[in-house]
Amino acid sequence: MTQADTDRQEIRQLVENWALWRDAGDWTRFATLWHPRDGWMNATWFQGSAPDFIKASREGFESGVSILHFLGGHTADVSGDRAVAQTKMTINQRADIDGVEVDVVCTGRFYDFLARHKGRWTLVRRQPIYEKDRLDTVDPATRLTLDPRLLNRYPTGYRHLAYVQTKAGFTVKDGLPGLTGAAVEQLYSEGERWLTAA
Template structure:
């Protein structure tokens, strides 16, 4: 009778340990994204992306470098947009990963002289890859599920343009309204809780996890 751990069991143990290490590194990366972005630590923020990483959001779709510069300009101009994270789910296949993070965005701005806070709830869905031993973002796609708008000053009233408000999807209706009033161009076909955009996002992320080329993610960048 032979004693000790068999080769297949030893391999499984090493794979389980490596998977746990990878998931811990990815979770730290996702949390760093939030802290460094909102704190304006742009050099550190750049390290969470790969050089060809891309960002898709209500107001932006392009490469990571352009996104960081856009965030920097908004930050320097005094714009307030804060993020927080909740639960995180991570699937790892070798050097590929797909992560989902429960998130909240709070955006402050003025509409017709009234200061408001818009709170948007949803998820970050991320495609990541490990290159030269380092995990980095290849694509970040927010999923917008629910939002609301409230005046900062109690008792203040808002008179919203109902046609403009209704032109945005339910998940980011008020966020899109505020950003449009602040002069941003807002995309209107981003994924929410359900629907064809969400189904397409799931399909593309599965393709990425299964080893498809980065072009499988191109369809997720809004046109």
């Protein structure tokens, strides 16, 4: 294998470990995936440093917040000791809305900025791209009426996820990248600059 092949394989393993270790609550190993100084996580419900994200995720996990991740296709562009990776994913969250148990599924991509640190790839910044989502009652016979004003506060790519998270008490960020639009175009530009600065 070429060095580029090895790099892409290691990056893919990092991305897979992120989902597995976070969802399993393996916080010690999860912490090893992030750049030790610059790790940063952006999400609907959280924007901040990797240590703070780990702390918030752990607290949520221990209090019963159920957020799971599934991964699909993956690609990585590598330039020296920097890389940008994109990975198809779904975010699955189970929650309670007004006494009704629901599942929300959001499909999108993880857009990752990575750097080689002391010989291994680390995650510098993760920005999900939210492409589409849906909400279902766990019991299909149960009726649920959503507040249209709250639902329509957020972009179509993650409005149901935002609805569930807002109802659960999270402060959800508006204007995050979707399938198209200014926010995702800016993200792509930032990715290009990250690679060319290597």
